[in-house]
Amino acid sequence: MITITHYTILSALLFSIGIYGVITRKNAIGILISIELIFNAVNINMVAVSRYLPQTEIYGQVFAVFIIAVAAAESVIGLAIILAIYNSRKKVNADEMDIMKF
Numbered sequence: 121m122i123t124i125t126h127y128t129i130l131s132a133l134l135f136s137i138g139i140y141g142v143i144t145r146k147n148a149i150g151i152l153i154s155i156e157l158i159f160n161a162v163n164i165n166m167v168a169v170s171r172y173l174p175q176t177e178i179y180g181q182v183f184a185v186f187i188i189a190v191a192a193a194e195s196v197i198g199l200a201i202i203l204a205i206y207n208s209r210k211k212v213n214a215d216e217m218d219i220m221k222f
Contacts, residue, residue, distance in 0.1 A: 127168030134161035148202045148212045152195060159191040 134157050141154025163184045170180020206212050 124168055124172050127164060127171075131161045131165040131168070134158075134164065146213050146215055148198075148205075148214050151214060152198045152202075155198075156191060156195065159187055163187050 138154045138157035138161060141157065142151055145151045145154060166180040166183050166187070168180075170178060170184075173180070202212055209216070
């Protein structure tokens with residue numbers, strides 16, 4: 121039987137992989153993918169906790185839908201910024217994106 125512990129461990133694993141990806145990646149696309157992993161880990165955790173609450177309370181699912189909407193908006197804006205920088209600089213390496221530095 122799958123319990124909330126299994127969901128929490130899966131969520132912690134995904135969150136850790138996402139944090140590791142954000143810290144170690146130099147490619148901006150890889151960083152965005154790692155941020156999406158973090159969002160998905162939070163979604164799994166919220167839905168799992170909501171599953172074990174009384175059936176009249178579906179707050180976890182509602183928050184998960186909002187997180188999915190925010191993640192989609194973040195992805196679109198992030199990719200637009202990366203494409204704009206790539207078109208002007210021909211680089212997507214996060215260390216070399218210094219367009220706003222003085």
